[in-house]
Amino acid sequence: xxSRSEWVLPVLTAAMLVAALYLAFVWAPTEKTMGHVQRIFxxxxxSFFTAVVAFLVGMVAGIRFLMSRDFRFDELAVSSxxxxxxxxxxxxxxxxxxxxxxxxxxxxxxxxxxxxFVLWLMYVGYLILRRxxxxxxxxxxxxxxxxxxxxxxxxxxxxxxxxxxxxxxxPVMFSTEGTLDPQMCLVLYFCxxxxxxxxxxxxxxxxxVERLRHETEGLRRLVHSA
Amino acid sequence: MEETLKWLxxxxxxxxxxxxxxxxxLGRRAKKLRDELESLKAMVEERRGK
Amino acid sequence: MNVLRAAxxxxxxxxxxxxxxxxxxxxxxxxxxxxxxxxxxxFDPSGEETREMSGGLLWLVFSFAGVLVLNRSFARxxxxxxxxxxxxxxVPGAAIFLGKALANALLLLVLELACLPVFGxxxxxxxxxxxxxxxxxxxxxxxxxxxxxxxxxxxxxNVRLRELMLPLLVFPVTVPALMASVQLTTALFxxxxxxxELLWLRLLVGFDLIFTLLGVALVETLLVG
Numbered sequence: 001x002x003s004r005s006e007w008v009l010p011v012l013t014a015a016m017l018v019a020a021l022y023l024a025f026v027w028a029p030t031e032k033t034m035g036h037v038q039r040i041f042x043x044x045x046x047s048f049f050t051a052v053v054a055f056l057v058g059m060v061a062g063i064r065f066l067m068s069r070d071f072r073f074d075e076l077a078v079s080s081x082x083x084x085x086x087x088x089x090x091x092x093x094x095x096x097x098x099x100x101x102x103x104x105x106x107x108x109x110x111x112x113x114x115x116x117f118v119l120w121l122m123y124v125g126y127l128i129l130r131r132x133x134x135x136x137x138x139x140x141x142x143x144x145x146x147x148x149x150x151x152x153x154x155x156x157x158x159x160x161x162x163x164x165x166x167x168x169x170x171p172v173m174f175s176t177e178g179t180l181d182p183q184m185c186l187v188l189y190f191c192x193x194x195x196x197x198x199x200x201x202x203x204x205x206x207x208x209v210e211r212l213r214h215e216t217e218g219l220r221r222l223v224h225s226a
Numbered sequence: 227m228e229e230t231l232k233w234l235x236x237x238x239x240x241x242x243x244x245x246x247x248x249x250x251x252l253g254r255r256a257k258k259l260r261d262e263l264e265s266l267k268a269m270v271e272e273r274r275g276k
Numbered sequence: 277m278n279v280l281r282a283a284x285x286x287x288x289x290x291x292x293x294x295x296x297x298x299x300x301x302x303x304x305x306x307x308x309x310x311x312x313x314x315x316x317x318x319f320d321p322s323g324e325e326t327r328e329m330s331g332g333l334l335w336l337v338f339s340f341a342g343v344l345v346l347n348r349s350f351a352r353x354x355x356x357x358x359x360x361x362x363x364x365x366x367v368p369g370a371a372i373f374l375g376k377a378l379a380n381a382l383l384l385l386v387l388e389l390a391c392l393p394v395f396g397x398x399x400x401x402x403x404x405x406x407x408x409x410x411x412x413x414x415x416x417x418x419x420x421x422x423x424x425x426x427x428x429x430x431x432x433x434n435v436r437l438r439e440l441m442l443p444l445l446v447f448p449v450t451v452p453a454l455m456a457s458v459q460l461t462t463a464l465f466x467x468x469x470x471x472x473e474l475l476w477l478r479l480l481v482g483f484d485l486i487f488t489l490l491g492v493a494l495v496e497t498l499l500v501g
Contacts, residue, residue, distance in 0.1 A: 036230045036231045036234045037230040037231075037233045037237070038230075040233075040234055040237040043237075086245065090241045090244050090245065093240045093241065093244065094238075097233060097236050097240060098237055101229065101233045118448050125441075125445045128441070129431075129432075129441060129445065132435050132436040132437050133434070133435050133436070134436075141498060142435065142498070145427070145498050146428075146431060148494065149424070149449055149490065152486065153449050153451075153452070156452045156483060156486070159452070160451070160455050160479055161451075163475060163476070163479075164459065202248070202249070208256070209252055209255055212260065212263065216262050216263045216266065219267070220266060222270070223270060
């Protein structure tokens, strides 16, 4: 029974991704000024939201770990944050590829891009921090405390960078800002849902790996200490 | 139109290549851990036998 | 009150140690000079546009030197198990954290005030014009930086590659405080009044408050483990 329920999420994810592809590439209307490349938004924007959700879950799991010292929460925290880094990477790369034909440059230090980059750096730091602590209990505590600081910092970083950029010249962001076509909106929401399901699916796999790693680590200690 | 389609294609494939690589890396990590777990269990068994 | 008194005692202890062996301040000040020298190669130091980036330059120097100070803050206590003794002492963790942060902030402020005239000479910046406000900005910016830095210094004290991890973690998180300080400092250097930049001052105060509270709340778990 267990093996069957394990397949529910991957199958659902695959189905939703195929549907999302169809909606984004075929069903959604082509944007007038930007052309087809605008369709990348259906993956770019949801990736960012999913990443923020993943980091939020990671922080809450970290707090739960601090309160209970139950390693299942630590496993959930690291899994969620790592997947968050993956989604942020997708967001950065797709944003960059979109910027090239529209703005003519791969990168501009605009508020959203810069905040996403800072976010990415913080959580890459989180992953590196985890790798440089050997003792599992200490690692959990250190990582959880850092993730709380990082997540609390996110809105402050975004606000400050936005103020910073309003004082400096920047390229125009959206030609269609404010008036998003309802059909486009629908596709965007569906893609967001698909990305969230993909997140859950990845989380399921990643947690299993982390569980395995935890077991191996415990046994390794046992063998080497005896 | 053709030009923007090309960029869409590039961005789209980059996104899915990242996800794909991540899943593959997870699989490899799991395999490595499973192997190590096996060998560790064998070592524990061996010690118990002695 | 008790917490504050304990915090002052710990800050005093740290400052006294520093006064006796000058372990950090000399190295950090020399390093700041090195960074000031290196910057002169990246652009024309006598140009007019120097003034526009002067705040950024100065805060980069401060944060690079600041990391050196922070690195030693908890690492200093590892020899002879001083940290264990400190944690076992009948003071709350919050007092240890606040005391250490205070000592770090004071050290860094001394460093900054020593760098300022040198910076003024090297880069032809008039820093005297708005000195009162500049001091306020320095105190707030330094506190924001050291609060984060002190928590992360405690965080990384038992971590491999401690000296590498600290800047990697501190810089991204302190981005808002650094940006606000840069913005304010640049404005003050160019002789502008503080009024149009009050938004940044408020951001800085908010940042300091939020992360001081967060540090006080979390440091106990961090130190006891």
